[in-house]
Amino acid sequence: EPEVTQTPSHQVTQMGQEVILRCVPISNHLYFYWYRQILGQKVEFLVSFYNNEISEKSEIFDDQFSVERPDGSNFTLKIRSTKLEDSAMYFCASSALRGQFSYEQYFGPGTRLTVT
Amino acid sequence: GENVEQHPSTLSVQEGDSAVIKCTYSDSASNYFPWYKQELGKGPQLIIDIRSNVGEKKDQRIAVTLNKTAKHFSLHITETQPEDSAVYFCAADPFGNEKLTFGTGTRLTIIP
Numbered sequence: 001e002p003e004v005t006q007t008p009s010h011q012v013t014q015m016g017q018e019v020i021l022r023c024v025p026i027s028n029h030l031y032f033y034w035y036r037q038i039l040g041q042k043v044e045f046l047v048s049f050y051n052n053e054i055s056e057k058s059e060i061f062d063d064q065f066s067v068e069r070p071d072g073s074n075f076t077l078k079i080r081s082t083k084l085e086d087s088a089m090y091f092c093a094s095s096a097l098r099g100q101f102s103y104e105q106y107f108g109p110g111t112r113l114t115v116t
Numbered sequence: 117g118e119n120v121e122q123h124p125s126t127l128s129v130q131e132g133d134s135a136v137i138k139c140t141y142s143d144s145a146s147n148y149f150p151w152y153k154q155e156l157g158k159g160p161q162l163i164i165d166i167r168s169n170v171g172e173k174k175d176q177r178i179a180v181t182l183n184k185t186a187k188h189f190s191l192h193i194t195e196t197q198p199e200d201s202a203v204y205f206c207a208a209d210p211f212g213n214e215k216l217t218f219g220t221g222t223r224l225t226i227i228p
Contacts, residue, residue: 043216
């Protein structure tokens, strides 16, 4: 069964450093998302991406964050200058369609980001 | 924006009994309500979903009900098994715009 994959599984970085989290969505999916989950809290939406541009973003997704689909398979989340409060589990998700008819979002296993 | 409340935060159920988790949402425009199961160290796994044009959906031991008037939806797990132990999240999607708003999660423990 196709699945979303993410690398690395765990990333430790120092405050102020840049990190790139990588995701390979399910191959025929067209819509991509990043969510984050701070330890013990609920999953929060960060950004959605379609047709090589951001379609929606949350207040969390400020100028320090960016997303990119550098090739036909990868989808990346970059944090330019990490802060301690960026420590969280970051999940990538993808869906085949949007809107009324088919919508299921499938999540990857996550990357645990630890900022020290 | 959408706000999703989820109860209870923890639930312990004897194996074989039923478990019910409830969520309420605030945005009457929301029309898609998925449920996710998250096991330790893993990503959320979609287990069932319901759209606003139906009131109930069932898949083997799992069912979801939706009351649009009251703006609440519930997950029902029957004949619970030890492998059902996990954290369950409800979510809602306002306007079908892909942005899922999650509830705070329910840690379900099945007691053998």
